[in-house]
Amino acid sequence: MIKLFATDLDGTLLKHGNRIETEDISAIELLKESNIDFAIATGRMDRDILKVCEEITTDAHRISQNGAFVDTKSNEKILANTFDIETSSALHHAISQFPNPFCITTVDEAYISIKTPEIEAMEQILYFPLVEGVDFANEYQENFLPSKYMLLGDQKDIVAFQADIHEKFHAVCESYLSDPRCVDIVPKGVSKAVGLLALADYLAIKPDEIAVIGDSFNDIPMFEMTPNSFAMSTAPEAVRNKAAHVVEDVHEAIAYVQQNVSTK
Template sequence: MIKLFATDLDGTLLKSGNTIKNKDIEAIHSLSKTEIDFAIATGRLDRDILEICKEIRKNAHRVSQNGAFVLSDSHDFIHQRTFDLEMSYKLHEHITSYSHLVCISTKDEIYISKRTEELKAMENFLYFPLIEGIDFIDKYGTEINPSKYMLLGENKQLVSIEEEIKNLFGISIESYISDPNCLDIVPKGVSKADGLKRLAKHLHIKPSEIAVIGDAYNDIPMFEMTPNSFCMSSAPIEVQAKAKHIVDDVYEAIEQITSLVSN
């Protein structure tokens, strides 16, 4: 029996320009008819999820920053994880040594190394402005507690950098190519699957009672967590191979799971 449906945002529920299909919104609202709970699991900040909830007029359990933060739909804090002070120093110094654009996330903000024309264009589709300036290593442990580091660039270069970072810091970090041009680095053990498992424990359900949908490499852990996994047909072939079902839209996945519950 499926008791919770969790969706990724970018490339899944969110289409180009942060648009959401009406059919997807209607399907999300239909979940309550079969007593299936709703969650959003994303690499974005929690505040972005709250904006989506306003747009679709539906509260959601929230797994943000790839599982670094987990909150219930009634805003109960279930889990949070940031880098410890020593690892924050090491990652900051290493990651900023690359020529690539750097983004550093905390619970509530995203700091960027440089507001390029590319980032300005991207910012137009974000719900909140980016903050330029990452020269705050002296504020680590007091004002700034990093939860995610991101490098932006060409995919081949990011794949190579990911291997290098894994070799250096693998026992302390998890890394995901969350987008072809974005490498995410989060604390060890942080994943959408881990976040959803913590949420499941809070809701007194089993991971196998969760259905999930996504489209990127950072969605693979949650695909592997449950037999009820859906992948967008627009996803890379390697990502599709990890899911049980392939669909074109979120509403198709919801229709499949609600029909099973109804029968």
């Protein structure tokens, strides 16, 4: 029996321009009638999830920044992961060599190395503006630590730099292609699956009582933790192959769960 449904945001619940399908909103509302809890698991920050919750008028458990942070729908923080001071400084110096724009996020802010015209255009669809300037590699302290670095640009460029970072820092970080033009670098052991498992433990449910849906490589850990996984049809083939089902929309996955899984 499914007790929790978790969705990714970009490319899944959020369509181009942060648009959410009316059918998806209605389906999420119907989850309550089936006694299925709702969660959002995304590479975005918690403040973005809260804006989405306002738009769909539904509270959600929140797995943000690829699982670095987990907050319940009652706003209890049950997981928080950041890089330590030494690792933060070393990673910062290394990533500063990346020739394209890169972003650094903390629990409550997002910084961009430079606002190019492309970044400014992207910023128009963000819920919150980016703070320009990342010249603080030597200013990290316990109350100011990064939870995620993001490399932005052409896939071949960011993946090549990702490989270099992995070679040097694989002992202390994970990296995911969260979008065709974005690589996320997070603390070792951080993933959406780890975040969901922490939430499952809090809710006293099992992984096979969770259904998940996503569209990118950072969603694969979720697909591997439960048999009830759905990939968007727009996802790369390698991502689709990791999911149990492929669907066109979130509401299609929810309907399948309600009709075929939730009563078993």
